[in-house]
Structure formats: structure tokens, C-alpha cells
Amino acid sequence: MDTSFVKTPQIQQLLDKAAGLQESGGNPRLKAIVRDLTEALMALIVRHDISESEFWLAMKFLGEGAGEIGLIVPGSGLEHFLDLYMDAKDAEAGRSGGTPRTIEGPLYVADAPLVEGNADLSSDPDPDAQVLHMTGTVTGPEGEPVGDAIVHVWHANSKGWYSHFDPTGEQTPFNNRRRIKLAPDGRYAFHSRMPSGYSVPPGGATDQLMQALGRHGSRPAHVHFFIEAPGYRTLTTQINFGDDPFAADDFAFGTREGLLPVPSRQGDSAYIAFDFQLQRAATAAEQGFSARSRAEAG
Known part of the structure; x- marks a missing residue:
């Protein structure tokens, strides 16, 4: 018909x-x-x-898979589409520059400890992982340091688990999660235990969907960021490690040009230098966060 x-x-x-x-x-x-x-x-x-059966099977999948909606949405390409759509609207409005945005993912937790200086993100020992050192500056569109910025940073441990979502229950709250208050020079620095990539839960809704599409459900090692500062648009982004085998084939489509630094690995440490540039906010709403539901500790 x-x-x-x-x-x-x-x-x-x-x-x-x-x-x-x-x-x-x-x-x-x-x-x-x-x-x-x-x-x-x-x-x-x-x-x-x-068919009627196909329709209700789809409804069953959505109902049973609701707990993994934060993985299904990026895996379907919809979350990346939102980034591309916002980029296109910026271009149409003549707005350019700044660090590329990319997907937030479902594993942020609000109210991580607020720290200053060279922050240690890792509360738990992770002896099998290298120490990750990451440094850089946060500037505005004219290169001015953004000294009143807060950098939210979070990542997995060396087994690919995030604190608060770790099924083993072994991580302490806010392991590998901090908010870093920047000094007037706009510089940030932190160290932690090197994260690894992860795959979607085996046998879960996202895994079932990926298998039905002939795709995998793996992500490269990566580090997430929110960066907020008065007068600037809040940046949602992440870096994917450029030497990870899934860097060019991220099931969640989080990899973007300009966000693929290759860690300099030296003995038991790895180093990444990465600068962020913010755009000026056109409205008060751009200085905040989207209305997405996010986890809160406790």
C-alpha cells in the first residue's frame, strides 16, 4: 500500500x-x-x-530496554544527530569557533567534589593502569583565559566501569569524577588512572539492537567534560584516545575531528595536552545545562 x-x-x-x-x-x-x-x-x-506482531515486538523492546535508553539513543545515532543539528544552526547563524561539542553519554553524576589545582580524580587504587596526566588551558573566542570556569571531568576505570554505575560495587563514590575550579590563568591539570573503553551490557537491549543491525557495541577509551563559566556557552564534549582501536569506529558516534589526542605513553604514565576554547553565550540559557535527566549521588 x-x-x-x-x-x-x-x-x-x-x-x-x-x-x-x-x-x-x-x-x-x-x-x-x-x-x-x-x-x-x-x-x-x-x-x-x-505487521501487528512486528509493531508490538518493537514496543516490547522499548519497554524492556527503557533502562538502557541512554545507550540506545547514542547507538542509534540520534545523540550525534543533535550535535550535527546544533552545529548546522550555529553555522546558519554565523557562529563559529570553539572546541567541538560531542555527546554527553548517560553516565554523568552531579555534585562531584569541587577542587582546585592539579586534581587527583582517582579515589581508588587501580594498579594495573597507567597514570593519566592531562593539562591545558580554557580560553574564550579571543584567546582570553577563562579563569572563573569550572571543568567537570569524569571517566571509567581501567576495567571500563564508571563509579556509581559499577556492577561490581567496588568503586567508591565519585572515583574518577571531579569538578575543577580554574585559577585566573585559565589553566587546568588533573591526574587519574588511565581509563579503558567499554562495551554495552552483554545481552541487554542495546546489545540486542546492535547485533540485529550487524554492529558492535564498543566505545574507545575516552574522558568526558562539561565546562561552564559566566558569560560563556556551556561546552559538552569528550576526548577519545586516538590510538584506541575503536577510535574510528565508536558505536556511539562520539568521535569527532579535533577531539582525538594520542596520549604520550612513557613507562607507567601517559600524558595528554589539550586546550579548550569556549564560545560566548548569546542567551542566559546557553550558560546552563540541557534539561536531560542526570544521576545524583545518594
Whole structure:
């Protein structure tokens, strides 16, 4: 059947009623979005002749996989699409420069300890891992140091587990997580135990989806950052280690040009020098964080 079926009066009336277009209350923007989304899904069902069983299997997958939605969204490419869309809007508005944004991922935890100076991120011993030393500066669009910035940094341990999400229960709270208050010169420095990449939970919803698509569910070793400062747009980004075998094939599409430093590995230590550049905020909202749900300790 042709997708023109969705344009018939009966279906169009159904869409209007389901979206509440005939009702005086509610949010007009949400009504328009829900109507368009539902119509697009209906057209998809017709275009691919999706059966009733296939439809309910998909609903079952989404229901049972809700706990992994933070992995399913980046694995589907949607989170990376949002970055590309925001980049395109910036370009359209004539805004350029700054460190590239990239996906946040689902494993941030709010209210990590606030520290100054050369911060030690690792609360737990990790004797099999090299010591990672990372240094650099945070500047604005004219190269001015951003001395009142706070750098949020978090990463996995050498086994690929994040504190607060570690199924072994072996990590202490906020291991490999800190907020670093910068000095007036805009320089930051921290050291920690070298993270490794990770794969999605075996047999979980994301793994099932990746296998059905003929893809893997692995990420390269990486370090996440938020950088916030008054007057500047909050930056959400991460660096992926350029010498990791999955650096060019990240299942979550987090790898971006300009975010692939190669650690200088020397004995039991590895060193990365990486500078961040912020954009000026055009609105107060750009100085904050997105409305995404995030974990909180305790």
C-alpha cells in the first residue's frame, strides 16, 4: 500500500484528534510535534508494511530496554544527530569557533567534589593502569583565559566501569569524577588512572539492537567534560584516545575531528595536552545545562 493512505481524511482526522488539535487546553507546540511524530510513524508502518506482531515486538523492546535508553539513543545515532543539528544552526547563524561539542553519554553524576589545582580524580587504587596526566588551558573566542570556569571531568576505570554505575560495587563514590575550579590563568591539570573503553551490557537491549543491525557495541577509551563559566556557552564534549582501536569506529558516534589526542605513553604514565576554547553565550540559557535527566549521588 502507498503511504498516501496516511493522507486520507479518516487518518488525518484521527491525527488531529489524537494530538488534541480540537481541544482548547494543552501546549500548542507539543500538539504540533506529537501530530507530526505520529504521522511519521504511521507512514513508516505503511512504507515498510510493518505487521501487528512486528509493531508490538518493537514496543516490547522499548519497554524492556527503557533502562538502557541512554545507550540506545547514542547507538542509534540520534545523540550525534543533535550535535550535527546544533552545529548546522550555529553555522546558519554565523557562529563559529570553539572546541567541538560531542555527546554527553548517560553516565554523568552531579555534585562531584569541587577542587582546585592539579586534581587527583582517582579515589581508588587501580594498579594495573597507567597514570593519566592531562593539562591545558580554557580560553574564550579571543584567546582570553577563562579563569572563573569550572571543568567537570569524569571517566571509567581501567576495567571500563564508571563509579556509581559499577556492577561490581567496588568503586567508591565519585572515583574518577571531579569538578575543577580554574585559577585566573585559565589553566587546568588533573591526574587519574588511565581509563579503558567499554562495551554495552552483554545481552541487554542495546546489545540486542546492535547485533540485529550487524554492529558492535564498543566505545574507545575516552574522558568526558562539561565546562561552564559566566558569560560563556556551556561546552559538552569528550576526548577519545586516538590510538584506541575503536577510535574510528565508536558505536556511539562520539568521535569527532579535533577531539582525538594520542596520549604520550612513557613507562607507567601517559600524558595528554589539550586546550579548550569556549564560545560566548548569546542567551542566559546557553550558560546552563540541557534539561536531560542526570544521576545524583545518594
